[in-house]
Amino acid sequence: MPQPFEDFREREERGKMGDSSDSVSVDMEGVSLGGKEYLVRTCLGYVSVTVLGDSDKPALVTYPDLALNYMSCFQGLFLCPEACSLLLHNFCIYHISPPGHELGASAISLDDPLYSVDDLVDQIAEVLDFFGLGAVMCMGVTAGAFILTQFAMKYRPRVMGLILVSPICEAATWTEWLYNKVMSNLLYFYGMCGVVKEILLNRYFSKEVRGGVQVPESDIVQACRRSLDERHSSNVWRFLEAMNGRPDISERLRKLQCRTLIFVGDSSPFHSEALYMTSKLDRRYSALVEVQACGSMVTEEQPHAMLIPLEYFLMGYGLYRPSQSSVSPRSPLSPSCIAPELLSPESMGLKLKPIKTRIPHS
Numbered sequence: 001m002p003q004p005f006e007d008f009r010e011r012e013e014r015g016k017m018g019d020s021s022d023s024v025s026v027d028m029e030g031v032s033l034g035g036k037e038y039l040v041r042t043c044l045g046y047v048s049v050t051v052l053g054d055s056d057k058p059a060l061v062t063y064p065d066l067a068l069n070y071m072s073c074f075q076g077l078f079l080c081p082e083a084c085s086l087l088l089h090n091f092c093i094y095h096i097s098p099p100g101h102e103l104g105a106s107a108i109s110l111d112d113p114l115y116s117v118d119d120l121v122d123q124i125a126e127v128l129d130f131f132g133l134g135a136v137m138c139m140g141v142t143a144g145a146f147i148l149t150q151f152a153m154k155y156r157p158r159v160m161g162l163i164l165v166s167p168i169c170e171a172a173t174w175t176e177w178l179y180n181k182v183m184s185n186l187l188y189f190y191g192m193c194g195v196v197k198e199i200l201l202n203r204y205f206s207k208e209v210r211g212g213v214q215v216p217e218s219d220i221v222q223a224c225r226r227s228l229d230e231r232h233s234s235n236v237w238r239f240l241e242a243m244n245g246r247p248d249i250s251e252r253l254r255k256l257q258c259r260t261l262i263f264v265g266d267s268s269p270f271h272s273e274a275l276y277m278t279s280k281l282d283r284r285y286s287a288l289v290e291v292q293a294c295g296s297m298v299t300e301e302q303p304h305a306m307l308i309p310l311e312y313f314l315m316g317y318g319l320y321r322p323s324q325s326s327v328s329p330r331s332p333l334s335p336s337c338i339a340p341e342l343l344s345p346e347s348m349g350l351k352l353k354p355i356k357t358r359i360p361h362s
Contacts, residue, residue: 035095037102042126044115048102049127052078053092058160058319059136060091061124063144065297066243067200067236069102070095072227073141076220076300083307090319091137096127098144100235107232110188114238117246121151128158139163142203142270142296143243150249152258160317162260163310166270166296169277171248180244184237191233197225206267206295220300253280260286261313263306265294287313 035052050070064073074095078084087093098120100108124147128136137160140148145167152159172180186196201210201221211217217225260281264274271290278288291298291305298305 035093038130040127040130042123044099044119044123047099047123047127048097048105049131050095050097050102051092051131052095053088055092055131057090057092059094059128059131059133060087061094061096061128061136061138061148063096063124063138063140063148064098064101065142065144065204066239067101067228067231068141068204068224069097069227071103072224072300073144073297074139074299076297077303077306080303080307083303083310086307086310086314090314094127094131094133094136096124098235098239099123100232100238103230105232105235107234108238110234110237112238114241117147117150117242118154120147120242121154124148124151125155125158134158135160137161137163139165140167141165141299142168143239146243146246146249149253149256150247152256153249153252156257159258161258161313162256163263163313164260164274164277165263165298166265166268166274167262167277168270168273169248169250169253169280170273171246172244177244180240184240184244187233187237187240192228192231192236196233197228200228201225203269204295204297205301206265206293208267208293209295209301224300250277250280253277254282256281257285259313259316261309262286262288263291263298263309264288265291265296265298265301267294268296270296 035050037048037050039046040049048069062070062074064070078087078093097105099115100106128134135158138148138152140146140163142165145162145164146169148159149162149164149167149169152162183196183199186193190196201224204224205218205221209218209221211221262274262278264271268274275288278286287309289305289309291302294302294305
């Protein structure tokens with residue numbers, strides 16, 4: 001078993017000294033989501049993986065969006081009692097943080113070589129190898145969704161299904177590339193300044209929760225703002241540079257055979273990209289859920305909107321069979337919102353077709 005360390009600095013010093021162990025573990029008791037953090041040695045250095053639940057259950061791997069970790073990207077979903085119960089009943093959760101995005105991370109030197117999206121994909125494979133995992137379910141948000149989708153393409157037998165939130169599949173357009181370069185330069189020269197935080201919050205959340213002159217900023221946005229203060233700008237800069245150089249994978253999506261469930265808020269800056277990605281996927285194995293008056297991070301802004309689609313998605317794997325009494329009255333979806341085709345078991349499990357589900361804003 002991995003041995004505990006006092007802190008990240010000691011871990012780094014041992015790494016420089018050529019410690020032969022592959023990981024360390026850090027007790028995460030007292031952190032709101034619980035679990036245990038493992039610092040797994042990979043080709044890119046140590047990566048943080050927080051494990052929740054029973055390791056004998058199937059694995060669900062998560063990957064967050066830019067400048068976030070599992071706490072700031074998936075906490076809302078896992079603090080939703082029904083969704084947490086659904087996921088932990090069926091899975092052991094493996095939250096992977098991008099390099100240097102974990103709680104208590106040290107700043108990565110600007111002199112260290114930059115990594116690519118493909119390097120991050122290979123790093124996920126190393127994490128799965130360390131834990132002895134075979135085929136896993138994957139859940140990612142925007143940048144994390146892109147990385148997990150590319151992982152599913154490169155390591156096809158290792159992915160049983162994809163749950164993607166506000167995903168992207170194309171290379172950065174010239175507009176996005178220039179926009180990201182502005183943010184990259186701000187991060188490089190000024191750090192996690194107010195302008196960068198506003199850009200990122202606009203990326204994550206709808207105007208309704210960001211507030212304004214007349215409406216105060218919501219609690220989830222305030223919490224996310226505080227979490228951004230904890231990120232080292234150099235670490236965020238490296239992840240942003242990798243995503244800005246991402247390849248276009250859209251023409252390869254038709255060959256992606258694993259079933260895919262896509263969520264996107266209709267106020268997300270990536271709404272059109274998610275619709276485009278859905279159009280490129282095989283319609284036999286994919287479904288789309290649009291969430292009204294919601295930004296990119298459906299996991300934080302409207303996690304209840306994910307509950308019923310997730311229940312029916314998991315039915316296709318034999319992991320969950322909802323009964324009428326088990327449907328939460330607080331969920332904004334009902335079984336009648338789900339296309340009948342979603343409920344017809346096929347040889348591959350649940351046959352999915354693109355659907356549009358509008359969820360009233362409460």
